[in-house]
Amino acid sequence: MTKLTLSRGLNEGLRKALENDPKVLIMGEDVGKLGGVFRVTDGLQKDFGEARVIDTPLAESGIVGTAIGLALRGYRPVCEIQFDGFVFPAVDQIVSQLAKMRYRSLGKVSLPVVIRIPCGGGIGAVEHHSESPEVLFAHTAGLRVVACSDAADAFTMIQQSVDSDDPVIFFEPKRRYWDKAEVDTAAAVAGALPFDRARVTLEGADATLLCYGPLVRTCLEAAAAAREDGRSVEVIDLRSLSPLDMDTITASVRKTGRCVVAHEAPVFAGLGAEIAARVTERCFYHLEAPVLRVGGFATPYPPSRLEEHYLPDLDRILDAVDRTFGY
Amino acid sequence: MTVESGAATTAAPALDQPAPDLPDQAGEFVQLLTPEGERIDRPDYPLDLSADDIRSMYRDLVLVRAIDTVAISLQRQGELGIWASLLGQEAAQIGSGRALSPDDMVFPTYREHGVAWCRGIDPVKLLELYRGVSHGGWAPEEHKFGLYTIVIGAQTLHATGYAMGIQRDGADRGEAVIAYFGDGATSQGDVNEAFVFASVFNAPIVFFCQNNQWAISEPLEKQSRIPLYQRARGFGFPGLRVDGNDVLACYAVTQKALQAAREGQGPTLIEAFTYRMGAHTTTDDPTRYRLASELEMWKLRDPIERVRAYLVRGGMAEPEFLAEVDAEAKQVGARVREACRNMPDPPPLALFDNVYAEPTAILREEREQYAAYLDSFEGGDR
Numbered sequence: 001m002t003k004l005t006l007s008r009g010l011n012e013g014l015r016k017a018l019e020n021d022p023k024v025l026i027m028g029e030d031v032g033k034l035g036g037v038f039r040v041t042d043g044l045q046k047d048f049g050e051a052r053v054i055d056t057p058l059a060e061s062g063i064v065g066t067a068i069g070l071a072l073r074g075y076r077p078v079c080e081i082q083f084d085g086f087v088f089p090a091v092d093q094i095v096s097q098l099a100k101m102r103y104r105s106l107g108k109v110s111l112p113v114v115i116r117i118p119c120g121g122g123i124g125a126v127e128h129h130s131e132s133p134e135v136l137f138a139h140t141a142g143l144r145v146v147a148c149s150d151a152a153d154a155f156t157m158i159q160q161s162v163d164s165d166d167p168v169i170f171f172e173p174k175r176r177y178w179d180k181a182e183v184d185t186a187a188a189v190a191g192a193l194p195f196d197r198a199r200v201t202l203e204g205a206d207a208t209l210l211c212y213g214p215l216v217r218t219c220l221e222a223a224a225a226a227r228e229d230g231r232s233v234e235v236i237d238l239r240s241l242s243p244l245d246m247d248t249i250t251a252s253v254r255k256t257g258r259c260v261v262a263h264e265a266p267v268f269a270g271l272g273a274e275i276a277a278r279v280t281e282r283c284f285y286h287l288e289a290p291v292l293r294v295g296g297f298a299t300p301y302p303p304s305r306l307e308e309h310y311l312p313d314l315d316r317i318l319d320a321v322d323r324t325f326g327y
Numbered sequence: 328m329t330v331e332s333g334a335a336t337t338a339a340p341a342l343d344q345p346a347p348d349l350p351d352q353a354g355e356f357v358q359l360l361t362p363e364g365e366r367i368d369r370p371d372y373p374l375d376l377s378a379d380d381i382r383s384m385y386r387d388l389v390l391v392r393a394i395d396t397v398a399i400s401l402q403r404q405g406e407l408g409i410w411a412s413l414l415g416q417e418a419a420q421i422g423s424g425r426a427l428s429p430d431d432m433v434f435p436t437y438r439e440h441g442v443a444w445c446r447g448i449d450p451v452k453l454l455e456l457y458r459g460v461s462h463g464g465w466a467p468e469e470h471k472f473g474l475y476t477i478v479i480g481a482q483t484l485h486a487t488g489y490a491m492g493i494q495r496d497g498a499d500r501g502e503a504v505i506a507y508f509g510d511g512a513t514s515q516g517d518v519n520e521a522f523v524f525a526s527v528f529n530a531p532i533v534f535f536c537q538n539n540q541w542a543i544s545e546p547l548e549k550q551s552r553i554p555l556y557q558r559a560r561g562f563g564f565p566g567l568r569v570d571g572n573d574v575l576a577c578y579a580v581t582q583k584a585l586q587a588a589r590e591g592q593g594p595t596l597i598e599a600f601t602y603r604m605g606a607h608t609t610t611d612d613p614t615r616y617r618l619a620s621e622l623e624m625w626k627l628r629d630p631i632e633r634v635r636a637y638l639v640r641g642g643m644a645e646p647e648f649l650a651e652v653d654a655e656a657k658q659v660g661a662r663v664r665e666a667c668r669n670m671p672d673p674p675p676l677a678l679f680d681n682v683y684a685e686p687t688a689i690l691r692e693e694r695e696q697y698a699a700y701l702d703s704f705e706g707g708d709r
Contacts, residue, residue, distance in 0.1 A: 025495075051494075052495075056524070057523045057527060059516075059524075061484065061516060062487075062523065064484075065483075065487070065517060065520070065521070066484050066485075066488030066521075067488060068484070068488055069434075069485040069486060069488020069492065070495075072467065072473070072488070072492075073488070073491075073493065073495075073496070074492065092481065092517075093481065096478050097476075097485070102684070103462065103681050103682055104463050105464060105467070105681075106461060106463075107681035108465070108467070109466075109474070110684060142682055164684075165684040166683050242687075243688055243689050243690075246688065
């Protein structure tokens with residue numbers, strides 16, 4: 001076991017993927033010499049060459065579109081979109097091409113393309129650098145959407161995503177890139193929790209707190225605070241946003257009777273809405289309270305001096321948990 | 328029409344002038360067979376075709392036009408939801424399609440029926456898409472012919488990526504890629520990004536633009552103030568204009584560009600100057616936006632008539648041969664018509680197939696629920 005930052009965990013995972021399969025490629029803006037603006041691909045071009053770690057022209061649709069072509073040729077490209085807000089020029093290629101090629105071809109074509117997207121706020125950035133667009137992709141059939149929350153999962157899930165024969169949108173919580181965790185870089189991916197399964201990160205009895213990506217740490221802190229008040233909160237890291245691991249969610253909510261979903265993305269028409277509807281269908285007679293949601297407001301992402309008000313923090317999450325006890 | 332030899336270049340028009348929109352006004356461009364069926368020799372584009380080859384090209388031209396004609400009537404009869412006719416563009420498609428080697432990869436739009444024919448795709452497979460039975464469904468690698476792409480220009484990036492893959496395979500460079508698109512597509516970001524990627528990576532690709540003068544109702548001057556082939560210069564690779572109604576010229580320029588790509592010389596843009604003689608699709612009404620006289624003028628440049636004239640005049644085609652081709656066209660048309668009419672709808676639950684490599688839990692659940700719903704009807708049939 002080694003203590004690694006989340007960024008380094010991704011780097012080690014990508015290195016393994018490049019080592020294990022000569023068809024794996026990395027492509028994006030500044031991923032070569034610079035190692036990416038968050039250094040996720042640091043040193044990979046030096047070790048694997050410019051043909052496999054490709055500094056592309058500055059064009060996101062071009063990155064994804066050519067990745068599709070490379071995948072049609074038998075490659076497994078991992079694309080880096082530099083920031084969440086820059087994915088939108090590539091949305092046509094992702095939604096209309098990448099997601100639909102298997103269906104269009106009646107299963108004759110697989111596109112094993114991974115699109116890595118640093119996501120979320122909390123780093124004091126300018127506009128377009130703090131978005132949470134995951135639900136756009138979760139709403140698109142044919143894509144798998146996952147989010148890692150710590151270095152260990154980052155290391156494993158990026159390898160699982162590269163192995164997937166479906167296209168994967170891989171969200172990385174950018175404000176957690178520097179968080180450290182123990183990672184066993186010698187462990188085989190084969191034995192790991194599949195990347196489409198949620199993980200019960202903290203067991204509890206009184207309420208279920210569902211989260212992913214950057215808010216997993218916040219929710220664990222909220223659960224610790226709740227424990228001081230005598231409330232036992234179960235925290236589930238969803239990991240996979242599409243498909244959703246409803247079995248893990250359902251088992252937890254049937255046990256606790258209370259459910260709060262937290263994400264940075266706007267609450268309105270967010271992933272929490274889908275989860276609330278499904279939990280209500282599956283756990284109707286077990287619920288002590290309606291499923292509550294905590295998230296971003298129905299506004300564009302604000303200037304960074306206001307982001308602490310926009311982003312769900314420990315107190316807003318605890319407030320929602322408290323409210324589930326008021327019914 | 329005078330044709331000069333040498334590089335195909337035209338002075339850019341003054342900015343207040345519209346781009347020249349007809350070959351007669353456009354100055355130099357590659358033509359090997361005039362509309363009257365006269366052969367023009369170009370030392371820079373030698374032809375390696377026998378009389379048999381040209382007869383075979385003529386046959387292809389006639390057959391794909393026949394299939395197209397049948398498809399239009401099938402749409403009118405309610406057998407197809409829609410059809411995008413290739414009428415007028417047969418030479419551009421057969422000429423370029425016949426220039427491909429078996430290993431070259433094609434990325435088509437939704438109108439490349441002639442190229443599909445050259446790649447051995449059964450026309451009935453194309454009709455599946457327009458009937459609404461599938462979104463395509465052929466195996467691209469089997470025919471080296473990608474799936475029809477409806478979003479304008481998107482396939483040019485796939486083609487470029489595929490060409491980058493050929494480079495990475497490091498084989499003997501025996502392969503190249505051809506990307507088809509139209510004049511309207513040249514305004515799309517994806518096409519311009521494809522030009523950038525192909526150029527900076529020196530990818531083995533030929534960009535084959537069929538400038539058929541109309542993007543639905545918008546004439547070329549809504550897309551460009553300069554001849555389209557001249558765009559290539561700004562991206563750093565050669566561009567040329569060819570008579571898109573001349574099957575021999577389309578064959579020759581495509582063959583040369585493909586060979587350059589295979590030899591590591593990077594991309595070429597070919598602008599095949601042609602004309603969409605029919606509507607954009609069967610839902611379109613071109614009488615709302617263009618003059619009948621324009622169509623009449625282009626009929627004089629018909630891509631098939633000139634080949635027939637050349638073959639007959641040169642003693643390369645007897646009346647029996649022409650009659651045989653016409654008879655075969657009737658047969659192929661009849662077969663396509665019959666196959667289309669007998670094409671079954673897919674079973675309802677097929678709509679859940681092939682979304683992911685393995686169906687997800689949510690998909691399985693929805694499929695089961697919908698199956699149970701269908702079964703709840705008396706005589707429920709799925």
